[in-house]
Amino acid sequence: MTDGSHATDGQPRCRINDSDVALEADEPLLFTLRNRLGLTAVRFGCGLEQCGACMVLIDGEARHSCALPASALDGRTVVTPEAIAGDPIGAALLSAFELEQAGQCGYCLAGIMMSAFALLTREINPSRARIIEVLDGHLCRCGAHIPILRAVERAAGMLGKPGA
Amino acid sequence: MSGPSLPRSLQDTPQLGRWISFAAPGKVQVRTGKVELGQGILVALAQIVAEELEVALERVEVLPADTLLSPNEGFTAGSQSIEVSGAALRLVAAQSRRALLRVAATRSGHRPEEISCHDGLLRVDGTDIGLDFWTLAPEVDWTETIDIRTTVRPSRDYRIAGTSARRGDVLQRLTAGGFIHDMAFDGMRHARIVRQPFRLARLASIDRERFARRHPKVAILQKVDFLAFVGADEYCVHAAHDEAEAFVEWTPDPGRKSAANAPAAVRTEVRKVQTGHPATNSAIRARYSRGYIAHGSIGPSCALAHFVDDRLTVWSHSQGVFALRDQIAACLGLHPSNVRVIHVPGAGCYGHNGADDAALDAAIVACELKGTPVRVQWSRVDELSRGPLGAAMATEIEAALGSDGSVSAWKLSVVSAPQAQRPGTGGYANLSSAEALDPATAPRQVEDLPELAGGGASRNATALYDFPDHEVSVSLDTRSPIRTSSLRSLGAHLNVFAIECAMDELAVIAGLDPIAFRLRHLKDNRCRAVLNEVAAMSGWRPGDAGGEGHGRGVGVARYKNKGAWLAAVAEVTVDEAVRIERLWLCVDAGRLINPQGARAQIEGGALQSASWTLLESVPVAEGRVLPLNWSNYPILRFSDVPEIETRFIIDENEAPLGAGEAAQGPVSAAIGNAVSHALGMRVRDLPLTRERLTQLLLSDQA
Ligand code: FES
Ligand code: FES
Numbered sequence: 126m127t128d129g130s131h132a133t134d135g136q137p138r139c140r141i142n143d144s145d146v147a148l149e150a151d152e153p154l155l156f157t158l159r160n161r162l163g164l165t166a167v168r169f170g171c172g173l174e175q176c177g178a179c180m181v182l183i184d185g186e187a188r189h190s191c192a193l194p195a196s197a198l199d200g201r202t203v204v205t206p207e208a209i210a211g212d213p214i215g216a217a218l219l220s221a222f223e224l225e226q227a228g229q230c231g232y233c234l235a236g237i238m239m240s241a242f243a244l245l246t247r248e249i250n251p252s253r254a255r256i257i258e259v260l261d262g263h264l265c266r267c268g269a270h271i272p273i274l275r276a277v278e279r280a281a282g283m284l285g286k287p288g289a
Numbered sequence: 290m291s292g293p294s295l296p297r298s299l300q301d302t303p304q305l306g307r308w309i310s311f312a313a314p315g316k317v318q319v320r321t322g323k324v325e326l327g328q329g330i331l332v333a334l335a336q337i338v339a340e341e342l343e344v345a346l347e348r349v350e351v352l353p354a355d356t357l358l359s360p361n362e363g364f365t366a367g368s369q370s371i372e373v374s375g376a377a378l379r380l381v382a383a384q385s386r387r388a389l390l391r392v393a394a395t396r397s398g399h400r401p402e403e404i405s406c407h408d409g410l411l412r413v414d415g416t417d418i419g420l421d422f423w424t425l426a427p428e429v430d431w432t433e434t435i436d437i438r439t440t441v442r443p444s445r446d447y448r449i450a451g452t453s454a455r456r457g458d459v460l461q462r463l464t465a466g467g468f469i470h471d472m473a474f475d476g477m478r479h480a481r482i483v484r485q486p487f488r489l490a491r492l493a494s495i496d497r498e499r500f501a502r503r504h505p506k507v508a509i510l511q512k513v514d515f516l517a518f519v520g521a522d523e524y525c526v527h528a529a530h531d532e533a534e535a536f537v538e539w540t541p542d543p544g545r546k547s548a549a550n551a552p553a554a555v556r557t558e559v560r561k562v563q564t565g566h567p568a569t570n571s572a573i574r575a576r577y578s579r580g581y582i583a584h585g586s587i588g589p590s591c592a593l594a595h596f597v598d599d600r601l602t603v604w605s606h607s608q609g610v611f612a613l614r615d616q617i618a619a620c621l622g623l624h625p626s627n628v629r630v631i632h633v634p635g636a637g638c639y640g641h642n643g644a645d646d647a648a649l650d651a652a653i654v655a656c657e658l659k660g661t662p663v664r665v666q667w668s669r670v671d672e673l674s675r676g677p678l679g680a681a682m683a684t685e686i687e688a689a690l691g692s693d694g695s696v697s698a699w700k701l702s703v704v705s706a707p708q709a710q711r712p713g714t715g716g717y718a719n720l721s722s723a724e725a726l727d728p729a730t731a732p733r734q735v736e737d738l739p740e741l742a743g744g745g746a747s748r749n750a751t752a753l754y755d756f757p758d759h760e761v762s763v764s765l766d767t768r769s770p771i772r773t774s775s776l777r778s779l780g781a782h783l784n785v786f787a788i789e790c791a792m793d794e795l796a797v798i799a800g801l802d803p804i805a806f807r808l809r810h811l812k813d814n815r816c817r818a819v820l821n822e823v824a825a826m827s828g829w830r831p832g833d834a835g836g837e838g839h840g841r842g843v844g845v846a847r848y849k850n851k852g853a854w855l856a857a858v859a860e861v862t863v864d865e866a867v868r869i870e871r872l873w874l875c876v877d878a879g880r881l882i883n884p885q886g887a888r889a890q891i892e893g894g895a896l897q898s899a900s901w902t903l904l905e906s907v908p909v910a911e912g913r914v915l916p917l918n919w920s921n922y923p924i925l926r927f928s929d930v931p932e933i934e935t936r937f938i939i940d941e942n943e944a945p946l947g948a949g950e951a952a953q954g955p956v957s958a959a960i961g962n963a964v965s966h967a968l969g970m971r972v973r974d975l976p977l978t979r980e981r982l983t984q985l986l987l988s989d990q991a
Contacts, residue, residue, distance in 0.1 A: 156524040160473075165466030170587050171669035172527070175919035178587060206464050223460045226885055229893050231459035232588040232636035238463060260927045264919060266587045267637045268896030270930045272889065 137199035148195035177263035180236035229267030302360035306431025322362025341382035474662035481530035565758035568689035568698035580906030582679035588636030590643035594655035606635025643676030679776025680706035684787035708745030778953035785954025802831035835966035842962025879943035900925035
C-alpha cells in the first residue's frame with residue numbers, strides 16, 4: 126500500500142514501447158502509462174486484475190497493468206496497444222478487428238488484443254478452444270464475444286498465409 | 290391542415306441550419322442530440338445523411354451532442370434513435386439537397402430537376418457544371434424551416450443505407466485514447482467520491498488528522514454528505530479512496546428516510562385488454578421473478594468539469610445531455626444557460642448507469658475549485674454497487690384453458706421497482722450526489738414510464754397473443770430504498786420471460802408442442818413468421834421429450850409491442866450449472882440501415898440477456914447493496930458463449946425499427962424454457978445459477 130508519498134530514489138527503469146523510462150516506485154504500471162506517458166489505450170476497468178481492460182505485454186507476455194507495482198518492472202520490456210501496429214502480428218490483428226467489426230463500445234478491445242497478440246506470437250494456428258481459453262480472463266459487457274473470436278481467428282489466418 | 294406530423298426532434302428544432310452545415314470544405318457536419326453508446330448509432334445516422342445527399346459516407350461527420358450547439362433530442366434510449374432521429378435527419382438532408390439545387394439552378398440557368406449530385410459535385414447530362422455543395426452553401430438560406438413534405442429518396446435507390454458501413458471510431462480507439470476517461474487538461478485535479486454506502490446515509494465522522502498523515506497529497510472536500518478526495522496525482526487519490534472506510538463513518542438517519550420517501554407506496558393500474566369470461570378454474574398460476582441487475586459497464590463512470598468565469602462546462606457520457614444540464618444547474622443553483630454539457634463517449638452503458646451521477650460529482654468539485662479542471666472516475670465497486678440498478682421485479686400469471694385446449698382467460702400482474710428514474714424524471718434530480726447535498730431531493734413519488742414511451746414496468750406486460758379474456762395489472766413498488774433506473778429493455782425482460790414461460794407451461798397442460806400452441810394464439814403475421822422461421826432454422830422437432838440434462842426452449846416477442854419482432858430457440862445442457870450450447874435468432878426489424886450493426890446489437894443483446902438469466906442478481910441486505918466487484922458479481926465469459934445463428938426477415942418496404950433491445954426478453958425465455966425442458970421441472974426465478982438449481986432439485990425431492 127502507498128504511504129501517499131512517492132519515493133524517487135533508487136528508481137527502477139524499464140523500456141516502454143522502445144523508450145527508456147524511469148518509473149515511480151510505488152505506483153501501479155497502469156497509472157504511469159496513462160498519466161505520465163499518455164498511453165491511454167491501456168484502459169482502467171477494475172484495478173483488481175479481474176477484467177483484462179488494462180492488459181499490456183511484459184517481456185512478451187500478456188499481463189494486467191492495473192495492480193502491478195512499477196518497482197517489479199526494473200529491466201523489463203513493456204509494450205502497450207499504441208505500439209503494436211508496426212508489428213506484423215499487431216497489424217494483422219488490427220485489420221482483422223476492423224474487418225470483423227469486432228466490438229461494440231470497444232472499451233474491452235485493446236486489452237483483448239494484447240492477449241491475442243501474445244497468443245499469436247507463440248502459436249501459429251490456435252484452435253477456437255485455445256483462443257477462448259486465452260481470452261477467458263477478459264470481460265466484455267457488450268456481448269461482442271463472437272466477432273472478437275472471429276477476428277482473432279482471422280488474424281491467425283492472415284499470418285499463416287505465405288507472404289503475409 | 291393536417292397531414293403527417295414532423296418528427297418530434299424537428300418540431301422542437303425546426304431550423305435547417307441547426308442540424309447541418311457545409312461550412313467545412315468537403316465535409317457535411319451533422320448535429321444530432323443522439324449520442325454514441327457503443328451501439329453504432331452515429332454511423333447509421335451518417336449513412337442516412339450520405340444517402341440523401343449522395344455523398345461519400347466519409348464526408349459526413351456527426352458532431353458530438355452538446356447542449357450549447359445541438360438540437361435537443363431527449364435521451365438516447367429505448368431503441369428510438371433510428372426511428373426518430375433517422376427520420377429527422379433524412380428530412381434534413383433531403384431538404385438541404387433541395388435548397389442547394391435551387392441555388393445551383395439560379396446560378397447555372399438549368400432547372401433543378403436537370404441537375405444531379407455526385408459526391409457533392411453537380412452535373413447536367415453527365416457533365417460537371419463547375420458547382421459543388423460547398424461553394425453554393427453560403428447562398429442557401431439555412432434559417433428555413435424543415436418541411437415534412439420534402440421528398441426523400443425512395444429506399445429502393447439506396448446505395449449506402451442498408452450496407453454494413455464500418456465504424457471508424459472503435460478501431461481508432463484500439464491503439465489510442467478517445468474515451469472520456471482519456472481526456473486530460475493542464476492543471477487538472479483528480480477526484481474520487483466516497484459514496485454513501487446506503488441511501489440517505491449521514492456522514493458521521495472523518496478522521497482528518499490520520500488521513501492527512503497517511504495521504505498527505507490528498508485533500509478532503511466535504512459538503513453535507515458529499516465527500517470527495519482530491520489531488521493532482523490520480524494514483525494517490527485512487528489509493529486513498531480504496532481505504533476510505535478506515536477514515537470515514539456513516540450512520541443511518543431514520544428521520545431522513547421517512548421524510549424523503551413518504552408516502553412509500555405500491556400503486557397499481559389495471560387494464561382490461563380484452564373482455565370475455567374471466568377464469569373460474571385456472572390451469573396455471575405462476576410467479577416469475579428477477580432480482581436487481583447491475584448495468585456493469587466495463588469502463589467505470591467518468592466525467593470532467595471546469596468552472597470558469599461563472600460558466601460551468603461538463604464533459605459526460607450521459608445518455609441525455611440536456612436533462613443532465615438542467616439538473617446540474619438546479620443542484621448547484623446555476624442558470625441552465627451558464628451550464629454546458631458536452632458528450633464524450635464512454636464504455637457501453639446499457640441504460641441509465643452512473644454516467645449522470647459522475648457528471649454531477651465532477652460539477653460539484655469544479656464549483657468548489659473554481660478555475661481548476663476536475664476529473665472524476667468511479668471505482669469498480671461503486672460502478673457495480675452505487676449507480677442506479679436495473680429494477681427487481683416479479684410477474685405473476687394466472688391463466689385458464691378452454692375445452693379446446695386454448696387459453697380462455699389470462700391475467701398478468703407485475704410488481705416492479707421503478708424502471709425509469711433519469712435526471713429530471715418526475716421533476717426530481719435523480720442524481721446520487723444531489724441526495725448527498727440535500728436529502729430532501731430524494732424522490733417522493735415515482736411514476737412508471739408512460740405507455741407512449743413504451744412503459745417501464747408495463748413494457749411488454751400485454752402479451753402479443755389473442756386471448757378472449759386478457760387483463761394486465763401493473764404495480765410500481767416504491768418502498769425499497771435501492772436506487773433503480775432504466776436497464777436495457779426495462780420491464781420487457783421479465784415480462785416476456787414470464788409470458789413465454791407461462792405459454793410453455795400451458796402448452797404442456799394442453800398436450801401441445803410449445804410452438805404450435807403459440808401459433809394458435811397468434812394473429813400477428815410478422816410474429817408468426819419469425820416464430821416459424823426460428824423453428825425451421827433450429828430444426829425444431831415437435832414433441833421433443835428433452836430431459837436428462839438436455840433441453841430446448843423457445844421465446845418470442847415484439848419489443849414494446851411496436852418495435853422489432855424476435856424469436857429465439859435455445860439449446861442447453863444442465864449438469865450442475867447451465868450451459869447454453871446454441872442459440873437461433875430470427876428477427877424482423879423492418880428495413881435494415883446497417884445489417885452488420887443490427888446483427889451485432891441483436892447478438893450482443895442476446896449474450897447480455899444470457900448473462901442476466903444465468904448469473905446475475907445484485908445481493909441486497911436490509912435495504913443496502915453489498916459492495917460488488919467482478920468476483921462476487923460474475924458475468925458471462927468467453928467460455929460461456931454459445932454458438933449463435935441469426936437470420937433477418939427483411940422487407941424493404943417496411944420502416945426500420947430499433948433492434949438493440951429486442952433480444953432481451955425472448956432469449957431469456959428461450960433459455961428458461963430450455964432449462965425447464967432439460968430438468969423436467971419448472972424454473973421461474975432468475976438467475977438460474979448453480980445454487981438456485983441445486984436448491985430447486987433438492988426441494989423437489991423433499
Ligand atoms: S483494469 Fe486491470 S484487470 Fe481490470
Ligand atoms: S465492446 Fe463494449 S465491453 Fe466489449
